[in-house]
Amino acid sequence: MTQPFLSIRNLRKAFGAITAVHDVTLDIPKGQFLTFLGPSGSGKSTTLYAIAGFQDPSSGDVQLEGKSLLAIPSHKRKIGMVFQRYTLFPHLTVAENIAFPLRVRRRPEAEVKKKVGDMLALVRLESFAARLPGALSGGQQQRVALARALAYDPPILLMDEPLSALDKKLREEIQAEIRRIHRETGVTILYVTHDQEEALHLSDRIALFRDGRIEQIGTGEDLYLRPATDFVAGFIGNSNFLAAEHLETVGGAATVRLADGSLVSGVNANGSLAPGQKTRLMIRPEALRLDRGPKTVELVVDIIDVAFYGERRRIVARTSTGQEIDIRPTFSATASHDVAPSQRQVFFDPSAAFLFPA
Ligand SMILES: Nc1ncnc2c1ncn2[C@@H]1O[C@H](COP(=O)(O)OP(=O)(O)OP(=O)(O)O)[C@@H](O)[C@H]1O
Numbered sequence: 001m002t003q004p005f006l007s008i009r010n011l012r013k014a015f016g017a018i019t020a021v022h023d024v025t026l027d028i029p030k031g032q033f034l035t036f037l038g039p040s041g042s043g044k045s046t047t048l049y050a051i052a053g054f055q056d057p058s059s060g061d062v063q064l065e066g067k068s069l070l071a072i073p074s075h076k077r078k079i080g081m082v083f084q085r086y087t088l089f090p091h092l093t094v095a096e097n098i099a100f101p102l103r104v105r106r107r108p109e110a111e112v113k114k115k116v117g118d119m120l121a122l123v124r125l126e127s128f129a130a131r132l133p134g135a136l137s138g139g140q141q142q143r144v145a146l147a148r149a150l151a152y153d154p155p156i157l158l159m160d161e162p163l164s165a166l167d168k169k170l171r172e173e174i175q176a177e178i179r180r181i182h183r184e185t186g187v188t189i190l191y192v193t194h195d196q197e198e199a200l201h202l203s204d205r206i207a208l209f210r211d212g213r214i215e216q217i218g219t220g221e222d223l224y225l226r227p228a229t230d231f232v233a234g235f236i237g238n239s240n241f242l243a244a245e246h247l248e249t250v251g252g253a254a255t256v257r258l259a260d261g262s263l264v265s266g267v268n269a270n271g272s273l274a275p276g277q278k279t280r281l282m283i284r285p286e287a288l289r290l291d292r293g294p295k296t297v298e299l300v301v302d303i304i305d306v307a308f309y310g311e312r313r314r315i316v317a318r319t320s321t322g323q324e325i326d327i328r329p330t331f332s333a334t335a336s337h338d339v340a341p342s343q344r345q346v347f348f349d350p351s352a353a354f355l356f357p358a
């Protein structure tokens, strides 16, 4: 087996009575962009800080290429770090901020000069070298922080919500920059966010945190299309949950009875469910459609509202038991796009629906 690049083994961190991280085990291959996603307080930053060496774990280990980092102080760990708030030195110019980690390491002047030039080019701030941080926009300051973190070629870059203080447009712009820099430098990135769209857009893999543990880890597609739990299904993307009674599961495909009495066969079942067990059936809004398809089943509804959003239409419907559901049919050449006032059904393919214990 090839050795993982960065490895986190049974990491636990307690602050007095509060256990921030319960048990996190994780292998990160070299060059991967891994995002820690999860609600506030779920242990993302604490895990990141244990890797950076800002916090000592209560137990467990952090290893780089098979060697424990725990005895190495944070400033000797060869890890770059970018935080949520701009942490530039206000009295140093952009160029001197970027040069700082190289000066601390006593690199020769010629090397410092060249590296500062390269980093300014990497974050596209060549013409800002002589400015002070106070004369930069928030987005420009974060790009300088990124350049400073990468200046001494750390093999690992940690970022804790680096874009959350920026407005949406700037955030998207710098997301694209971060993707480009990851592509161009091959640096291994661990990135923290609680913004699922940002996580899906940036990452090779996502670790979804819940209460100090990783609930599921995989590609964005894994988490979106094959959620392991209802927490994952509810956190990533939009979802409808319908109350259902589990009848039987054969080879991972379950048959359920919905609250209106209708039977649906062939939905994805996670784990073992008993006959008669109360469950929740998850259907993504875009898995619901207005016309019958080759393998679809129908759901009887009242259409309450139809809104047009340009690239798609959003429909709110009410099931016969009074639950509101969200429907976002994908436009296609063959699908019908119009909702007749008399329409009383919507359709879905059971293989795009997921069953979880209630
Ligand atoms: N220094 C500390 N002392 C005591 N408790 C702490 C400390 N740091 C974190 N915690 C607690 O540990 C838990 C996890 O915190 P952490 O900062 O890792 O969460 P997070 O996932 O980064 O959240 P957010 O998205 O809000 O940044 C929280 O309950 C938090 O209050």
Ligand SMILES: [Mg+2]
Pocket (backbone or CB within 6 Å): 044, 045, 046, 160, 192
């Ligand atoms: Mg945090």
